[in-house]
Amino acid sequence: MDSGSRDDLGVVTEGSFSAGLTVRLNGGSAEDLQVGSFVVLEGERDRYFSLVNDLQLRMTDPGVATDPPVESEFIRESLRGIHTFTAATVRPSLVVEGKDDVLGAGPRAVRTIPSHFARMRRARAEDFDVVFGQEGDERFSVGSPIAMDDAKVTIDLRKLIERPSGIFGQTGTGKSVLTRLILFGLIRANISSALIFDMHDEYADERRDKPGIPGLRDLFDST
Template identity: 40%
Template sequence: FMAEVLAGTSTYGTLHVLPMLTIGGDVASLLEGPQPVKTVPSHFSAVNLASQRDVELVFGGEDERKFYIGTPLDMETKICLDLAELVKRSNGIFGKSGTGKTFLTRLLLIGMLQKGTAANLVFDMHSEYGWEGRSEEGRKVKALKQLFPSQVAVFTLDEESSRRRRVSTDFVVRIGYDEIEPEDIGLLRQTLNLTEASVQAVYQLYREFGNKRWIEATLELEDRDETRQLLTKLNIHDSTYRNLRRGLETIRRLPFLLPHAPDNPVRHILEYLDQGINVVLEFGRYTDITAYILVANLLTRRIHAQYRERMEKALGEDMAPPRPLVITIEEAHKFLNPEVASQTIFGTIAREMRKYNVTLLVIDQRPSGIDDEVMSQIGTKITCLLDNERDIDSVLAGVSGKSELKSVLSRLESRQQALIFGHAVPMPVVIRTREYGSAESYKDFISRPETEIRKQAEKDIEELWE
């Protein structure tokens, strides 16, 4: 028989096995859960297709801390993320344009709202996460405020845009020139085409005019002799001053900026976050990257300072720490590129992990533009299709089994598929994301397991009798 097979035409298949986890058969091993594999299976080990029970044994079932995000490509079994583990570190959602990053971000935010694992502050560049968004096919879909009206507050920089879209907002954000500090201008160096000398001149003018009026005072310089005397005194070259002035004029044209804001947006954001209410800040028409970077950096720096103060106080006085906060930013490489990552508050937060209970959710189509050190601190990565070699290498840097995962990543479909790996899952897995946009999906999002409802009721009763 063998001679006939060898003499004729034969067909065979090759099975590539990549051991990732091992689960022992004894009670202690089952309680311990899946462990990283340290050896290969013995010869003639039985190979079976994973059952639903096998998948649940590895990824767990949906409960008060685990959120169903999708299914394996060839199964209907639920793949769940451990959200309690997710919020302990900064995380990233990556993929080329049109692959569903916004869709995945909505899912993650819904999971955190549903399970109550963290408060969220979302800098919503394209007004997709507050009241209403769009699916990849262009259909209108409900966003966070419609699904969780009592748990989400919508802030806006553009009241007119919100009114036209019939979005009810909770607060209109205005920012004063007197709130802008040199660090905010430094981060805008690329978008405003500022020279390094211009950035240094900002600090000199800030010291000269004081922290409350330095922008106004700089732009009010009209008299040539007065200007020349000041530049000579501060040793600022005339071309440097003109370059800086052009940049400051660009900022001053932003309609949401005023000489002095009537109300403090940071205080209002913190008030909502302290109540467990998530905040989505819509930018409306102001989708220019200059406006986005300025506002996100300015507000985040002050909020982080408050969390740092609260965390230190909690440690010193043996009090409860502040609730974990996840800050979502889009176009993350603008904040975290190698030139500025070491100087920005976002780079600081990424490197601190959860030291002050603040972490990031970064969304980007160009992960190679993000500083390597920051990428190494991202705990869980959810990656849609990428076709740029540098982007793929950046996402997979330092990951065990990089070459195999690279092959997996290159075969993803352009929509509704993603590779997840990192701290929130026990092993890398490719998923087809769960359905979003139908009445049935909305019902699934807002209905909570009975155990969660009972726990919330008990908590409400305790608070009532305190």
């Protein structure tokens, strides 16, 4: 089995633009896909960068639920993918025109949906490059999606400094780490000055309670 077939997850069976699309997943365990996973719907002309919002267990024969084959693994496996299957609710976020164009023309807001039986696959590193852009001098990587270490989520530093920005979140969600990353990118790219009020000593030096995350003074060898 090649990597393309491993990435192939299922096909669109129904849905709507406002409520999301239902994708019948290929045979396999419902645990093979997670809510929050990034996926791509291959339309007839375009690619739809999407997010899995929900997973549902469904069956074609109500009689299976009346007398579930709890004791027989053989029967359970025989029913899986035929009479019992997993459906995913998927919401397209962005569309890239020209599904056969590897680089694509750049993402735009979704205004339509793919047709019945459009195939869904896992998002790949090249999909993130098209949507977020490849890492470069002024495009800085702030991390990778969960379980996708080869994919990079980047931000355009030049566009970031054009408008006021804020980083908000609950305690322990990584606000300080993300802020330090962005400050590092801005200083390294030398496209903006930064006046930092470090009242809690979170950015200058490596913190004892968060070892392994160097401070800005450590990175740039400055006093």
